[in-house]
Amino acid sequence: MARIALVTGGSRGIGAAISKALKDDGYTVAATYAGNDEAASKFSEETGIKTYKWNVADYNESKAGIAKVESELGPIEVVVANAGITRDAPFHRMTPEQWNEVIDTNLTGVFNTIHPIWPGMRERKFGRVIVISSINGQKGQFAQVNYAATKAGDLGIVKSLAQEGARAGITANAICPGYIATEMVMAVPEKVRESIIGQIPAGRLGEPEEIARCVVFLASDDAGFINGSTISANGAQFFA
Numbered sequence: 582m583a584r585i586a587l588v589t590g591g592s593r594g595i596g597a598a599i600s601k602a603l604k605d606d607g608y609t610v611a612a613t614y615a616g617n618d619e620a621a622s623k624f625s626e627e628t629g630i631k632t633y634k635w636n637v638a639d640y641n642e643s644k645a646g647i648a649k650v651e652s653e654l655g656p657i658e659v660v661v662a663n664a665g666i667t668r669d670a671p672f673h674r675m676t677p678e679q680w681n682e683v684i685d686t687n688l689t690g691v692f693n694t695i696h697p698i699w700p701g702m703r704e705r706k707f708g709r710v711i712v713i714s715s716i717n718g719q720k721g722q723f724a725q726v727n728y729a730a731t732k733a734g735d736l737g738i739v740k741s742l743a744q745e746g747a748r749a750g751i752t753a754n755a756i757c758p759g760y761i762a763t764e765m766v767m768a769v770p771e772k773v774r775e776s777i778i779g780q781i782p783a784g785r786l787g788e789p790e791e792i793a794r795c796v797v798f799l800a801s802d803d804a805g806f807i808n809g810s811t812i813s814a815n816g817a818q819f820f821a
């Protein structure tokens with residue numbers, strides 16, 4: 582029987598590549614999204630992957646959405662907490678709304694995604710939790726105090742979950758992508774993009790598929806002893 586995988590924010594960008602790679606590897610995939618119905622239905626038509634709409638920032642919506650996925654597809658064995666947003670501003674201009682929106686989606690959203698799935702994983706003695714963090718959670722970033730706080734928080738979440746889940750056959754790991762060629766990054770002016778690329782020793786942006794392949798590996802049985810780890814996929818963009 583195919584394992585069931587849930588990918589939040591799985592209809593666009595890095596999440597879409599993750600959903601497709603897991604499907605190609607034999608998983609039955611549920612991809613969630615927040616509100617972009619057009620992108621989600623196009624993605625679903627092209628890939629045959631089922632999409633579900635809920636706001637990861639809302640615990641009750643997440644719990645109900647996860648219950649629906651499990652009733653339609655079966656118990657979730659792999660969860661990829663990928664949904665994320667940015668609301669950038671230098672700290673002196675960052676509003677409490679910008680802070681809260683990013684914390685609610687990127688950090689509380691990870692709790693809301695994993696928490697309803699965790700008891701089932703413990704009972705079945707198997708689970709793979711993969712959180713998409715960011716290089717900016719490792720090194721900080723100008724105008725991203727909110728975002729960097731959430732992405733650093735992800736690393737604390739997986740390290741703690743790893744210790745709680747290890748005896749129950751559950752692993753929890755994070756991936757920290759560097760700059761990846763998603764719509765968001767491709768939309769920045771070419772000059773800015775060139776200067777970003779200039780800071781990447783590999784001399785190029787990463788591809789969403791390169792992050793997706795890390796997810797497929799961490800989800801596999803072969804990765805069973807990798808727990809509480811962080812995979813950095815950033816083209817050698819080292820940091821202090």
Ligand code: NDP
Pocket residue numbers: 589590591592593594595596613614615616617618620635636637638663664665666686713714715716757758759760761762763764765766
């Ligand atoms: P995109 O903006 O391309 O896609 C974001 C996805 O998340 C969409 O499917 C979106 O749904 C969904 N989403 C956003 N907010 C919510 C919410 N509140 N509830 C449910 N779903 C939501 O993002 P990327 O592919 O660029 O990024 C994916 C992850 O990778 C993020 O966590 C990001 O922080 C991280 N990352 C990205 C990097 C990059 O270079 N792009 C670098 C490092 C990390 P909808 O389509 O409805 O809007």
